Amino acid sequence: MLSAAAAPCLLRRDLAKGSTTLLLTATMLLLVAATTLAGLQFLLASRQVTTYQLEQEIAFRAAETALLDAEGELMAALSNGASGVDARLAAWPPPGQCGSGPQRGLCRPAPNMPPPWVGWLDSRRADEATGIAMGTFSGVTLPALPPGAAGAGTMPRYVAELLHERPPGEWLGSGYASGTGSRPRFRITALGMGRDAAVRRLLQSEFQP
Template identity: 50%
Template sequence: MLARCLPRLRHAGAVTLLLCGTLLLMVVLIAAATLQMLLSGRQLAVMQRERELAFRAAEAALRDGEADLMAAATSPDAHDRLALWPAPGRCGSGRQAGLCRPALAGPPVWQPWLRPDADVDAVGVPLGRFTGAALPAGADTLEPPRYVAEILDEAPAGYGAPDPAVAIAPWPRIRVTAIGFGPTRAVRALLQSVIQP
């Protein structure tokens, strides 16, 4: 009788071993899937943080560009900065750095900022060049954000006259475009606004 029970016990042991192996494999697969999900969530959180840093840097540069243009438009020496706009498709230098006039046909001057291999330093001015502004505390970026201002339409003759007795015609509309970077130049944010000083 004992001889007849032994094959059944061996067969039951093999089934138990197979069941335990299958359960162990399922636990390992569930643990690997959970780890993968946690790592993906961490990567998404890091990417969102880097994007937020780039956005805040671009926002600071946009505010700086707007403040620069508004200050230049209201100062008595407005003609030093805003009177001489470059030729269409070109950007100014010196006191007119960051001031551009769009080409009649073709891409805007800030278009190269969108390419990953572009030299972003070739266009625009860095944050604080004319206003002395600085990045807010906690900005974890090595590259300063930049901005560029483009005249959108021509102002009438006599705009921005420094003499308050002279009727001042309205200033032209100006588009300010700013780029901010995250911890590396690969993470970028681009913002625009249109102002009329």
């Protein structure tokens, strides 16, 4: 039989054991929760990295396609010659400006002036006012994507700048079609965007047909 003095001691021992057990249990639960949260954050970060890489690849391929379309379109325009007011290369805009109508998307650089595509470097700016969409003259379109497929949903754009100046009215010359005339040199800049329009890639080439 316990004495009256021993009962409070046992009660305090039981309370101490219960408090220790409760503290250990709470600590283990906190560790499990922290580990689970860290794992979820890692999975989320991995998914974001993978998604961003996919968006970058889509944007790159779109810009690459626009670059090839621009080269093909300029080749066709040069082969058609500069006869007629609707000819693609019948005239060029003043230095530092871009053309309109049949000449839209064609630009002439000017000293101490930014290139026409500099706004493409800012993902917050609209793009429709710069250059032309791929297929404007060639008729190329983006392929229809089946449900669940990843691909570009926004038509890529490009601008073509004339780097080889010639006298006004002699942009092509009568000898180009026959291969005897000097060939103009262009700088083509293409913009491609991912499914997220803020993800973009720019490709640039110098092109002399």
